Amino acid sequence: MDRLDAREGVVTFGALARSGFRRWSTYRQATIAGAFTNVVFGFLRCYVILAVAAATAGGLAAGYDAEQLATYVWVGQGLITVVGMWGWTELADRIRTGEVAADLLRPVPPVVSYLAADLGRFGHAMLTRFVPPMVVGAIFFPLYVPHRAGTIPLFLVSVVLGTLVSFAGRFLVNATAYWLHDARGPIGLWTLASGVLAGLYFPLRLLPDWAAVLLYAALPFAGMLQIPADVLTERDGPALQAGLVAVQAVWAAGLLFACARVQKRAESKLVVQGG
Amino acid sequence: MxxxxxxxxxxxxxxxxxxxxxxxxxxxxxxxxxxxxxxxxxxxxxxxxxxxxxxxxxxxxxxxxxxxxxxxxxxxxxxxxxxxxxxxxxxxxxxxxxxxxxxxxxxxxxxxxxxxxxxxxxxxxxxxxxxxxxxxxxxxxxxxxxxxxxxxxxxxxxxxxxxxxxxxxxxxxxxxxxxxxxxxxxxxxxxxxxxxxxxxxxxxxxxxxxxxxxxxxxxxxxxxxxxxxxxxxxxxxxxYGSRRRLVADLDAPLPASFTLAGASLVASEADGHRVSFTLESTTAAEAVAALMASASVRDLSLVEPDIEDVVARLYASPGDTS
Amino acid sequence: MADLRAYGALIGGQFRSIASYRVSFLVEMSSNAMTTALDITTVLVLFGANRSVAGFSLAEALLVASLSSLGFALADMLVGNVDHLKTYVRSGLMDVILVRPLGSLWQLLCMDLPFRKALRVVLALVVLGVAIHLNDVDWTPGRVALLVLSPLAGLVFFGAIFVLSASLAFWWVDSGELGSAFTYGGRDFTSYPVPVYAGWFRAVFAYALGFGFVAYQPALALLGRTDPLGLPAWAGYLSPLVALVAAVVAALVWRAGVRHYRSTGS
CATH class of the missing domain: 3.40.50.300 (P-loop containing nucleotide triphosphate hydrolases)
Structure with missing residues (x-):
């Protein structure tokens, strides 16, 4: 297999990401429908969480004030598709149909090419799926405006890391199809767990402290929504804010490494068994 | 009904x-x-x-x-x-x-x-x-x-x-x-x-x-x-004017002046040892009889028109439906 | 009704088809049951931190959530797969169904009945039992009837919403997730007391679309509470009527959709 040098590698990666972007921009109507749905859920969850905050002493629920909570909800709605929490079964489908063999013939490792395509998808979703809920949320609810200069750049880093975590997790559950007949079970479990454990339904810090700490650090899911939303709403001081992003980075690196290892195992299995 | x-x-x-x-x-x-x-x-x-x-x-x-x-x-x-x-x-x-x-x-x-x-x-x-x-x-x-x-x-x-x-x-x-x-x-x-x-x-x-x-x-x-x-x-x-064809294998090539009434020569192969006629205004029996009378025929076959050809021509002709 | 036997045969066929994939069936059934558990957990977490939210105690909120959950679980099991309509169109199943002498919607539902969702219904029933136990309901014959009727009305109402949002695909093939704003969105909306919401959003979902009558109004009637939003006490008993209206609208839209059906490819 050819080894690409670094410069060529970057060019190839960019081309793959661009084609990922273009592929998603052809689903224009589905994008509009999806953004509408995110907005409806934004209203629902925002009203509920604000009612909870209003009923709490001092209007603070789990240390967030009303503006922070509203922002939390709308950022969450915007990020579902950006990090790509749900619905990716492409790898599992290609494994099941055997098409994955064609991926192995390309000079780019499959993890890298799928990651590039996913970042293209991320770029498209950032423009089309993150902006609309944020705009609607800002029109109908008072949202929190960050005070610290570093927050916005840190938020963007956090979102990219969240996407990497989400991609790697999805890749791993899809890759179970190399060994199981049917990857729908693991994918279903991932879908189920990611919603609640990423903090989509409620901020994780509404849970008892020990549970919250566990979910932030010992599982990767918080990195997909909870941490980026915490960063943007400045829930914590600068040190903890940066520390949470560092936790995300560790998870992203670890999971991507696991993806590479799993893919390698799967490839040697395919070679031995002839697919 | x-x-x-x-x-x-x-x-x-x-x-x-x-x-x-x-x-x-x-x-x-x-x-x-x-x-x-x-x-x-x-x-x-x-x-x-x-x-x-x-x-x-x-x-x-x-x-x-x-x-x-x-x-x-x-x-x-x-x-x-x-x-x-x-x-x-x-x-x-x-x-x-x-x-x-x-x-x-x-x-x-x-x-x-x-x-x-x-x-x-x-x-x-x-x-x-x-x-x-x-x-x-x-x-x-x-x-x-x-x-x-x-x-x-x-x-x-x-x-x-x-x-x-x-x-x-x-x-x-x-x-x-x-x-x-x-x-x-x-x-x-x-x-x-x-x-x-x-x-x-x-x-x-x-x-x-x-x-x-x-x-x-x-x-x-x-x-x-x-x-x-x-x-x-x-x-x-x-x-669509599709015709049957008469294909004959001959012992010797036909003279250049030969014609078959109601049919036309469409192909001559193997140095004139194999000839094909399309039958236009004659029956197969008449054409065979006429050919046998003037040449030494070793073998012959009658080829039915091919529907594929007709339909292909029909599809190819631009929508004349008036 | 000879047709009923035909539908029964279809359901039997679907059951035997599923039985040939035992392991996936068990996995999917348990992960399905967990979604209901998570919905209820969400309510517990959000309401658990406080004495009351929007004037409703945790026990009262649980009654609303469990009524919604039971109606939704029933509808999702019996009707929910209609949202695969786009797949049926692409695979040609819709064409096959239309050349058979049975109603198209019932046939579709019977041919793809997701038995794996059954456990959710059981779970929702248990939670409803707990919620009834936690609240001090002053039982009258009317309230007993309401307790039985409102989950059934919820089934019909959510079923109608499922059919309506699936029918969108007859006109707008790329409608994508739009339908889930009203199906799953409706479930989320009905899981909380309506006073939680405000403004035009509340007016649209609760009253114009009728979601307020699925769980909230019946729960008030069961509890004997007056509606802080001013609807009379008998509003809780309207839920079967609202469900019926929704079902009629859904049936008409489905019929129009089938007439508008374009089929696919060759």
């Missing part, structure tokens, strides 16, 4: 075409554009045309799947869409590319389920199934789940499924597509026998013209949503 009646039948689809980066323009495409056709009881009609000519669209309007945009359609005296469920009991439909069988169940269970769906009396069901079992050789795979059947086996199952409620009309959309030669023969043989009874009216679309030659006296050709030919295969040949 008329079984199928279409009068000025039309079906339009609106499609959105990209016009620039953000604009889409609506465009109306007529898939079926004014078809008039009647089919009598017991007829076997081949309905052919190039891809996108409107064959399947017509069939879907006849079976109540699609609502016509304009015109009238009656099948067995019923209007398909409003009287869909009543019509469903009178017709059988075989889609070559979609299955009406239960994918995960043994084949015989599909037949039992269809008996309930169509409310067929048990005795009638058993008699029809027994007939199909013997004529289509179903016994070997009746207990096999449909997903494990070969395409040929599945198609024999599909045809059985369409006939168990004793329909008056059988619609077949590409029944032989993708089948191997043996299965094609089995399917054609069965349909031919079915048609001979004279009770079932049969209408089939196909890309394989051998189906038509084997099964259908009547051929309807459509193109761009219009009927461009309706009649026998012979009439199609007559209309």
């Amino acid at each position: 008329t079984v199928i009646e279409m009068h000025d039948l039309k079906k339009d689809f609106t499609v959105r075409v990209r016009a620039g980066r953000f604009r889409r323009r609506k465009r109306t495409v007529a898939a079926v554009d004014g078809i008039d056709l009647t089919v009598d009881r017991g007829e076997m009609v081949g309905y052919i045309g190039p891809n996108g000519a409107g064959k399947s669209t017509t069939l879907k309007m006849l079976t109540g799947i699609l609502t016509p945009s304009a015109g009238t359609v009656r099948v067995c005296g019923l209007t398909p869409v409003p009287q869909r469920t009543r019509l469903a009991r009178r017709i059988g439909v075989v889609f070559g590319q979609r299955s009406q069988l239960w994918w995960d169940l043994p084949l015989h269970e599909s037949f039992t389920l269809l008996r309930h769906i169509y409310r067929v009396p048990a005795a009638d069901h058993a008699a029809r199934l027994a007939r199909c079992r013997s004529l289509l050789d179903l016994d070997d795979f009746l207990d096999t789940p449909v997903r494990q059947l070969s395409l040929g086996q599945r198609m024999r199952g599909e045809i059985t499924a369409a006939l168990l409620h004793g329909p008056d009309v059988l619609f077949l959309d590409e029944p032989t597509i993708g089948l191997d030669v043996v299965s094609k023969q089995a399917v054609r043989g069965f349909l031919a026998e079915l048609g001979q009874g004279g009770d079932v009216t049969l209408m089939l679309t196909t890309h394989d013209l051998a189906d038509i030659e084997r099964l259908c006296r009547r051929l309807v050709v459509i193109d761009h949503g219009h009927v461009v030919h309706d009649g026998t295969i012979e009439a199609l040949h007559a209309r």
Whole structure:
């Protein structure tokens, strides 16, 4: 297999990401429908969480004030598709149909090419799926405006890391199809767990402290929504804010490494068994 | 008795075409554009045309799947869409590319389920199934789940499924597509026998013209949503000037001055030892006699015109339908 | 009704089809049950931190949530798969269904009945039992009838919403997730007491679309509480009527959709 040098590698990666972007921009109507749905859920969850905050002493629920909570909800709605929490079964489908063999013939490792395509998808979703809920949320609810200069750049880093975590997790559950007949079970479990454990339904810090700490650090899911939303709403001081992003980075690196290892195992299995 | 009646039948689809980066323009495409056709009881009609000519669209309007945009359609005296469920009991439909069988169940269970769906009396069901079992050789795979059947086996199952409620009309959309030669023969043989009874009216679309030659006296050709030919295969040949050919192997080449009355020389091969004539205004017998009289003939054969050629020419000619 | 036997045969066929994939069936059934558990957990977490939210105690909120959950679980099991309509169109199943002498919607539902969702119904029933136990309901014959009727009305109402949002695909093939704003969105909306919401959003979902009558109004009637939003006490008994209206609208839209059906390819 050819080894690409670094410069060529970057060019190839960019081309793959661009084609990922273009592929998603052809689903224009589905994008509009999806953004509408995110907005409806934004209203629902925002009203509920604000009612909870209003009923709490001092209007603070789990240390967030009303503006922070509203922002939390709308950022969450915007990020579902950006990090790509749900619905990716492409790898599992290609494994099941055997098409994955064609991926192995390309000079780019499959993890890298799928990651590039996913970042293209991320770029498209950032423009089309993150902006609309944020705009609607800002029109109908008072949202929190960050005070610290570093927050916005840190938020963007956090979102990219969240996407990497989400991609790697999805890749791993899809890759179970190399060994199981049917990857729908693991994918279903991932879908189920990611919603609640990423903090989509409620901020994780509404849970008892020990549970919250566990979910932030010992599982990767918080990195997909909870941490980026915490960063943007400045829930914590600068040190903890940066520390949470560092936790995300560790998870992203670890999971991507696991993806590479799993893919390698799967490839040697395919070679031995002839697919 | 008329079984199928279409009068000025039309079906339009609106499609959105990209016009620039953000604009889409609506465009109306007529898939079926004014078809008039009647089919009598017991007829076997081949309905052919190039891809996108409107064959399947017509069939879907006849079976109540699609609502016509304009015109009238009656099948067995019923209007398909409003009287869909009543019509469903009178017709059988075989889609070559979609299955009406239960994918995960043994084949015989599909037949039992269809008996309930169509409310067929048990005795009638058993008699029809027994007939199909013997004529289509179903016994070997009746207990096999449909997903494990070969395409040929599945198609024999599909045809059985369409006939168990004793329909008056059988619609077949590409029944032989993708089948191997043996299965094609089995399917054609069965349909031919079915048609001979004279009770079932049969209408089939196909890309394989051998189906038509084997099964259908009547051929309807459509193109761009219009009927461009309706009649026998012979009439199609007559209309498009296809002729039989006489091919002869000779002991010695013919003299250059030789002519055959009512026929013309189209090819001379092997240094003049093999010649071909198309028969224009003479019978085969006369031409053979004339040739035998003036040359030493070692062998000869009569070649029937090829329907594929005719139809290919028909499709290629730009929509002259006026 | 001879048709009923035909539908029964279809359901039997679907059951035997599923039985040939035992392991996936068990996995999917348990992960399905967990979604209901998570919905209820969410309510517990949000309401658990406080004495009351929007004037409703945790026990009262649980009654609203469990009524919604039971109605939704029933509808999702019996009707929910209609949102695969786009797949049925692409695979040609819709064509096959239309040439058979049975109603198209019932046939579709019977042919793809997701038995794996059954456990959710059981779970929702248990939670409803707990919620009834936690609240001090002053039982009258009317309230007993309401307790039985309102989950059934919820089934019909959510079923109608499922059919309506699936029917969108007849006109707008790329409608994507739009339908889930009203199906799953409706479930989320009905899981909380209506006073939680405000403004035009509340007016649209609760009253114009009728979601307020699925769980909230019946729960008030069961509890004997007056509606802080001013609807009379008998509003809780309207839920079957609202469900019926939704079902009629859904049936008409489905019929129109089938007439508008374009089929696919060859």
